[in-house]
Amino acid sequence: MGIGTGVSCLVSKACNGAELTNCDGGVVLQHAAIQPFGFLLAASPDWKIVRASANLEEFLGVSCEHALRQPLSGIIMPRTLHAIRNRLTVIRGPVMFERLSGIAFAEGGPIFDVALYCTEAGIVIEAEPSQREGHGGPTLSMPAMMARIDQAPGLEAFFRESARQARAITGFDRVMVCRFDDEGSGEIVAEAARSGIGSLLGLHFPPTDIAAQERTFHARNLFRIIPDVDAAPVPVVPELDEHGRAIDLSLSILRSVPSGHTDYLKDMGVAASFSVPIVVDGRLWGLFACHHYAARLLSVERRLTAELFARMFASRLETRLCRLALEFENGARKIVERLLGAVVENTALPHDPAWLAEALAGAVPADGIGVWIGGRTALTGLAPSQQKFSALIDRLNGMASGHVFVTDRVAELWPEAEPNGDVAGVMAIATSQPPRDYIVFFRQEILGSVHWASSGPAEHDADSQALAPHKSFQAWSELMRGRSLPFSAAERHVAETIRVTLEAIRRLTR
Missing domain, CATH: 3.30.450.20 (PAS domain)
Known part of the structure; x- marks a missing residue:
């Protein structure tokens, strides 16, 4: 051929x-x-x-x-x-x-x-x-790096140690582990940085900080490298072919950088960056994002080592997340089993709202619980007033919402909710035929649980205002106003288990 x-x-x-x-x-x-x-x-x-x-x-x-x-x-x-x-x-x-x-x-x-x-x-x-580093490069230490992150006792320590190892590979001034939610907003869950440049740990940023096309690029490419934010782009000639098409650079390593992104980096005082996608279960979970405060071109060898590290990290992360989900469901199952055991001793208990609220505490991560049984109520933790809870139950009964209703923006469902009030998320479990009884888990507004890990974003020198992190956090805050942490698929599954269990108990104790 x-x-x-x-x-x-x-x-x-x-x-x-x-x-x-x-x-x-x-x-x-x-x-x-x-x-x-x-x-x-x-x-x-x-x-x-x-x-x-x-x-x-x-x-x-x-x-x-x-x-x-x-x-x-x-x-x-x-x-x-x-x-x-x-x-x-x-x-x-x-x-x-x-x-x-x-x-x-x-x-x-x-x-x-x-x-x-x-x-x-x-x-x-x-x-x-070529930038050949010779034998004895960073690849040889990969087993030791994996051993260190495997020994981390929890997710927070796992993220923190992984950031340290990624920084050892790249040599960048700051390496961050960024996690995305389902809508593209991000959070820096870990970082490793040289002394004197401050901390960005805990920073939240809106989807607009990483444009949709850049997110698509990350999902398709092994990494994104920007050795010098001040470097002028080099045109590809001709710009359009005979069919009027630009060249497809979606797999490109050299691909130029949108000016909006370089401006963002410059606002932070960043001169070079390198990022590697973290893909878990086939989706873009997050990034290893590396910043340097002088121009820096990472060698191909170290880029590939970083990419391999990110793949191995993602595999271990997926295993840990599956294990945590299993532990959560096992814990919730034990709560349900204790509930069943108590009912055997006293069949009146499932009709007691206060007892039910206490028995189900911890079954689903929440800031408060409300129980409604035939007009009798029990409210614990972060919860609305009796009057507002009654209005919510009326609203739920007026909806064809199924057995388990979930929202992380309760104000859209419940006009009586106070603007920017504490309660922003609701998981409501219907436990009987209409008019239904309900178990309702409440979650606070996300902004109520967000804290900076330091007094503010990094300050690099007198000429760098480092405004981008503050602007990003403010934009994210506006986006998250009136919203709670979403309820996960595993939490919904637990809620359905609770519903089925309570319905079975009620049939047996009539």
Whole structure:
């Protein structure tokens, strides 16, 4: 098979909807520019150069204009071209790319590290000067790093130790573990930082801090590197092909950075950043976000080590989260079993609202509980007044809400709720036929439980105002006004178990 035929087959696979999501209606990120720490060549299926970055001459001594429409063999020596072709034959799947390390494009020329991937229009070759660190690099310490995070006794310690190990790999001034919620808001749950730059631990930020297209980029790519926020983007020429399409750089390592994001980093005094996605159960759970206060280009070797660490971290995190969910459900099951045991001794207990509220305390994480049985009530912890609780029950009875009703924005359901009041989340369990009796778990507004881990965001020097964290927190606060922490799927499952148990008890004690 010739080189041109091989690439043609690969492009055909990419565009049949089975191999690459950018051809089957998925999101394609298009930016016709790259960062200047490397160069780019794009080739058509017949192996001719159809695009090149404007800085090509800086790396290969060939101008961008001269390279366009030439065969790749005109600027890449046969041995390297053969190696590229062989790597392309193993690319499979929607988000895959291949690498070549320490190769030259011309005999006796400089050595590059290369990334290869396919787009609808052909193949893309990205290259940057090699930074070989030699033997004894950070990869050799991976088992020890994993052992340290495995020994962490809880999630908080697990996150904290993982941030420390990620900082040991990258050498950045600050490394943070950022967690996203279902709507894209984020929280810094752990950090490791050099002394004297303050803390961002506990910072919450809105979805707008990471644009939707950047989030899509993180979900598709192994990492995101910005060695210098002041570096000028390098255009890819031509900007549009003959079909009017920009080049698809959704898998690009060199891809340029939206100005809004670099402005955000500059506001924080950050000069370089590096982030690695944390993917748990197939979704973007969060990021390892690394900041440096001077320009810093991380070597390919350390980037790949960080990416491997993030994958292993994600696997262990998934195991821990599954274990915690199981422990939670086992704990809730024991509460239900104790409830059943008590009823055997005294069949009147399930009709006592105060006893039921006490018996179910801790079954679902909540700040308060309300029980309504035939108009008799019991309210404990953070809960509304008797009058407002009665109004809520009337509202629930007027809804076809099913057996378990959940909301983290109770004001939308319950107009009587005070604006910005303490109670913001409700899980209501109907335990009889209409008009129903209810067990209601209450949660406070998220803002009531948020605290900074330090007096404020970092201050780096007299010229850096570090305004971005404060602005982000204020924007997030406005977004979270009147909302509680959502009830999880595991908590809903426990609520359904409580409902079924109480209905069975009532049938037996009539």
